[in-house]
Amino acid sequence: MGISKNKKVFITGCGGMLGKAVYEKFSPHCKVLATDIDLNEPWLEYGDVIDFQGILEMARKFKPDLIINLAALTDLEYCERNPEITWKTNALGAENMALISKKLNATYIYISTAGIFDGKQEYYSDFEQPNPISVYAKAKYYGETVVERMLENYFIFRAGWMMGGGYEKDKKFINKIFKQILSGKKELFVVNDKLGTPTYTVNFAEAMFAIVQTELFGLYNMVCEGSCSRYDVALEFIKLLGLKKEISIKVVGSDFYKNEYFAPRPDSEKLLNLKLSARGINFMKDWKNCLKDYVECFKPYLENSS
Numbered sequence: 001m002g003i004s005k006n007k008k009v010f011i012t013g014c015g016g017m018l019g020k021a022v023y024e025k026f027s028p029h030c031k032v033l034a035t036d037i038d039l040n041e042p043w044l045e046y047g048d049v050i051d052f053q054g055i056l057e058m059a060r061k062f063k064p065d066l067i068i069n070l071a072a073l074t075d076l077e078y079c080e081r082n083p084e085i086t087w088k089t090n091a092l093g094a095e096n097m098a099l100i101s102k103k104l105n106a107t108y109i110y111i112s113t114a115g116i117f118d119g120k121q122e123y124y125s126d127f128e129q130p131n132p133i134s135v136y137a138k139a140k141y142y143g144e145t146v147v148e149r150m151l152e153n154y155f156i157f158r159a160g161w162m163m164g165g166g167y168e169k170d171k172k173f174i175n176k177i178f179k180q181i182l183s184g185k186k187e188l189f190v191v192n193d194k195l196g197t198p199t200y201t202v203n204f205a206e207a208m209f210a211i212v213q214t215e216l217f218g219l220y221n222m223v224c225e226g227s228c229s230r231y232d233v234a235l236e237f238i239k240l241l242g243l244k245k246e247i248s249i250k251v252v253g254s255d256f257y258k259n260e261y262f263a264p265r266p267d268s269e270k271l272l273n274l275k276l277s278a279r280g281i282n283f284m285k286d287w288k289n290c291l292k293d294y295v296e297c298f299k300p301y302l303e304n305s306s
């Protein structure tokens with residue numbers, strides 16, 4: 001499908017980190033109905049992916065050409081403690097939206113995660129066999145399989161360590177580091193035994209926008225270029241904030257955080273965008289360049305605090 005002013009895009013879970021970038025990328029080019037259960041923006045309407053009839057009615061009225069399902073519970077510890085709501089949101093929600101896409105003959109985009117692998121090998125291409133080890137990842141992987149079983153006109157994009165959304169919306173590593181800095185911490189404890197591929201939401205949304213128009217349907221790993229450890233990301237971040245002299249980073253192992261971050265995590269979540277590259281549609285950029293862009297939205301908070 002080409003994206004133009006008369007095309008309609010229905011987005012669920014659009015109030016989160018990725019939703020912000022997706023809304024900003026798509027809404028100038030087509031009609032967007034953005035929904036979430038957390039109405040944190042004036043452009044969001046209430047929509048719960050667990051409520052099949054409710055979300056079907058909304059979608060039916062809107063008549064989307066494309067459905068983008070971003071709705072998920074993404075806090076791994078919360079998911080571990082609350083498996084039922086996790087399965088309902090991340091797996092049943094994915095299935096509900098696939099069913100609705102089928103009923104309404106709309107293309108479907110589902111976002112999966114590098115976390116579906118067990119991390120026993122270092123790199124994972126699109127063709128490796130997933131083996132999820134946490135409740136979050138098991139439910140996300142179910143989402144992948146149900147979409148593949150049910151639909152033909154679908155995209156599954158697997159993201160890595162998400163960075164994006166800024167101070168207000170980023171629930172993940174970058175903002176966790178930033179909040180420690182803002183609170184005055186001069187020494188940060190960061191693990192170097194967890195490996196992955198950062199994924200910048202703005203770049204990811206741009207790539208989604210371009211790829212959906214190719215109609216090269218299927219499942220794709222879609223992460224930024226270059227891979228690293230959590231320590232590498234933290235170091236680059238403080239460097240870009242201009243705080244390398246003020247803040248020191250102490251390397252620790254995952255054991256250091258075993259009580260706080262008790263959900264099982266793969267040692268390596270490094271993805272390779274093998275299919276995107278082979279098809280000439282790999283629009284993902286180097287993670288360090290993306291972080292250079294992203295860091296700008298944190299700088300004003302530092303200035304205000306000093």
Ligand SMILES: NC(=O)c1ccc[n+]([C@@H]2O[C@H](COP(=O)([O-])OP(=O)(O)OC[C@H]3O[C@@H](n4cnc5c(N)ncnc54)[C@H](OP(=O)(O)O)[C@@H]3O)[C@@H](O)[C@H]2O)c1
Binds near residue numbers: 012050071089158
């Ligand atoms: N964040 C990552 O590191 C990461 C990595 C790989 C893949 N992904 C995937 O990327 C997609 C987007 O996630 P994100 O990073 O933008 O996470 P996010 O910031 O947590 O956004 C997800 C949004 O979905 C909402 N939501 C939760 N339950 C819902 C429901 N029943 N119906 C509708 N909306 C619901 C959340 O609301 P609440 O805030 O109220 O829960 C939140 O606003 C998800 O599929 C996620 O699994 C994320």
